[in-house]
Amino acid sequence: MRSRSTLEMALLGLVAQKPQSGYDLRKTFATTALRHYSDSPGSIYPALRRIEARGWIESTTGKTSPADPRRRQDYRLTDAGKKTLIAWLDQPVSAEDMRMRQTELMLRFAFMDGNVPRSITIQFLGQFARELALYAAESRTKWQQMRDLIAKAMPGRVPIHTGLLAFEAGIEGMETQVSWARRVRAQLMEDAQ
Amino acid sequence: MRSRSTLEMALLGLVAQKPQSGYDLRKTFATTALRHYSDSPGSIYPALRRIEARGWIESTTGKTSPADPRRRQDYRLTDAGKKTLIAWLDQPVSAEDMRMRQTELMLRFAFMDGNVPRSITIQFLGQFARELALYAAESRTKWQQMRDLIAKAMPGRVPIHTGLLAFEAGIEGMETQVSWARRVRAQLMEDAQ
DNA sequence: TCCTCCATGTAAAAGGTTACATGATTTG
DNA sequence: CAAATCATGTAACCTTTTACATGGAGGA
Numbered sequence: 435m436r437s438r439s440t441l442e443m444a445l446l447g448l449v450a451q452k453p454q455s456g457y458d459l460r461k462t463f464a465t466t467a468l469r470h471y472s473d474s475p476g477s478i479y480p481a482l483r484r485i486e487a488r489g490w491i492e493s494t495t496g497k498t499s500p501a502d503p504r505r506r507q508d509y510r511l512t513d514a515g516k517k518t519l520i521a522w523l524d525q526p527v528s529a530e531d532m533r534m535r536q537t538e539l540m541l542r543f544a545f546m547d548g549n550v551p552r553s554i555t556i557q558f559l560g561q562f563a564r565e566l567a568l569y570a571a572e573s574r575t576k577w578q579q580m581r582d583l584i585a586k587a588m589p590g591r592v593p594i595h596t597g598l599l600a601f602e603a604g605i606e607g608m609e610t611q612v613s614w615a616r617r618v619r620a621q622l623m624e625d626a627q
Numbered sequence: 628m629r630s631r632s633t634l635e636m637a638l639l640g641l642v643a644q645k646p647q648s649g650y651d652l653r654k655t656f657a658t659t660a661l662r663h664y665s666d667s668p669g670s671i672y673p674a675l676r677r678i679e680a681r682g683w684i685e686s687t688t689g690k691t692s693p694a695d696p697r698r699r700q701d702y703r704l705t706d707a708g709k710k711t712l713i714a715w716l717d718q719p720v721s722a723e724d725m726r727m728r729q730t731e732l733m734l735r736f737a738f739m740d741g742n743v744p745r746s747i748t749i750q751f752l753g754q755f756a757r758e759l760a761l762y763a764a765e766s767r768t769k770w771q772q773m774r775d776l777i778a779k780a781m782p783g784r785v786p787i788h789t790g791l792l793a794f795e796a797g798i799e800g801m802e803t804q805v806s807w808a809r810r811v812r813a814q815l816m817e818d819a820q
Numbered sequence: 821t822c823c824t825c826c827a828t829g830t831a832a833a834a835g836g837t838t839a840c841a842t843g844a845t846t847t848g
Numbered sequence: 849c850a851a852a853t854c855a856t857g858t859a860a861c862c863t864t865t866t867a868c869a870t871g872g873a874g875g876a
Contacts, residue, residue, distance in 0.1 A: 439863070452646055457827050467727060467766075467794050477864055479828065505872090506827060533662060544793035555789060573660070596748060599661050600737035603807045610803040614796045625787055632835070650855050670836050672856065698844085699855060 440538050441471055442485050446511070447479070447520050449491055453510035456482050470537075475504035482509060490515030516549075523550050527561035532569050556622050561614035570608040577601055633731050634664055635678050638671070639704070639712050640738035642684055646703035663730075675702060683708030709742075716743050720754035725762050749815050756808035763801040767779050770794055 464473035493507040546555045657666035686700040739748045777788050
C-alpha cells in the first residue's frame with residue numbers, strides 16, 4: 435500500500451477547496467474534468483469514511499440522534515488532512531511517477547493552488563517538464579527502432595502498423611505536454627515578479 | 628460487468644499477434660508502452676486462466692503429468708477468441724467511450740493490425756477524430772467559462788489557477804490527438820489505393 | 821399524488837496489488 | 849556451484865463496480 439489511492443487524494447483536494455458533502459463531491463466527479471473517477475456512492479462514501487477515520491477530514495453532521503434519518507454531512511479538512519495533502523503535493527517528480535502515474539501528477543498540479551507556495555508549483559513544473567522531455571526523447575528512439583525493424587521485415591513498402599502509430603500518438607501527446615509545462619512555468623515565474 | 632477488463636483484451640490482442648507464454652506477456656507489460664499494466668504474476672496468470680476458461684485462448688502445456696513442475700505454457704488464440712477480439716475492435720466510437728475510456732480506444736486501435744480490414748481502421752479513425760474534436764471543443768467552452776468566472780472573482784489580476792491550467796493541458800492533448808487521427812487517417816486512405 | 825432530486829447507506833462480486841513461494845535452466 | 853533468469857502459483861488485502869435500498873423535500 436505504498437501510495438494512497440488517488441481517489442482519496444482527489445477527495446482531500448476538493449474538500450480543501452471548500453467544505454462540502456459527499457453528494458457535492460459526486461456531482462463534481464460526474465460533471466467536471468474529474469469524470470474519470472466514478473461518481474458511484476459505493477466508492478465515494480466509503481472513501482470519505484476511510485479518510486475521516488484517519489483524521490484527515492471532519493464532518494458536521496446534521497443528525498440529532500443516531501436514529502435520525504440521513505442528512506447532509508459537510509466535510510472539512512483538518513490540520514492533519516492539510517499536512518497530508520501538502521506532503522502529497524510537495525514531492526519530487528520521479529521518472530517512475532512520469533512513467534506509471536502521469537494522471538496523478540496532473541492531479542497534484544491541479545490541487546496546488548492555495549495549498550503550496552507558488553515557488554513549489556514552479557519547481558514542480560520544472561521537474562515535470564524535464565522528466566517528461568526525457569521520457570519523450572527515449573520513446574522517440576524506441577519508436578525509430580521499431581519503425582526500422584518493421585521496415586526491414588516488409589521491404590519496399592511504407593511501414594504502416596497501428597501499434598506503431600498508436601505509440602506515435604502517445605509521444606506527440608507527451609511533446610505537447612512538455613511545451614505546456616514550459617510555457618506555464620514561464621508564465622508563473624513572470625507573474626511572481 | 629458491462630465491459631471486460633482491458634487487461635484481458637490486451638492479453639488477447641498480444642496473443643493474437645503471436646502465441647506466447649505468460650512470462651513473455653509479463654515482459655511485454657514491463658518493458659513496452661503497455662507498461663501502465665502491472666507485470667505482476669498476481670494479475671496476469673489469473674487473467675490468462677480466466678480467458679482460457681472462457682475458451683478464448685488455449686495452451687500447449689509442456690507438462691507430462693499434473694505433478695510435473697511448472698513449465699512454460701504457450702497460449703494461442705482460439706477461433707472464439709479471435710471472434711471476441713474482432714467484436715471488441717469493431718465497435719462504433721461513442722461519446723461515452725471518448726469521455727470515459729480513452730486509453731481503451733487507443734488500445735483498440737493499436738491491435739487492429741492483422742485482425743480487422745484496413746477499411747474498419749479508417750472508419751474508426753474517422754469516428755475517433757470526430758468525437759474527440761467535439762469533446763475538445765466542448766471542453767474549450769467550459770474552460771473559457773471557468774476562466775471568466777475566475778477573472779470576475781479576482782478583478783484586475785491575471786487569473787492564474789492551477790486547476791484551470793491543468794484543464795488546459797488536457798485540452799491541448801486532445802487537440803494534438805485530433806491532428807494525429809486526421810493525419811493518420813489520410814495516410815491510411817492514401818496507402819489503400 | 822407522483823416524479824425528480826437530494827443524500828446517504830450496504831452487500832456481493834470482481835479485479836488488481838503486494839508479497840511470498842517453488843523449482844528449473846542458463847550463465848559466469 | 850552460485851547467481852541470475854525463466855516460469856508459474858497462491859493468498860491476503862484493498863478498492864472499485866454494480867446493484868439495490870431508504871427516506872426527505874420540493875415542484876407540477
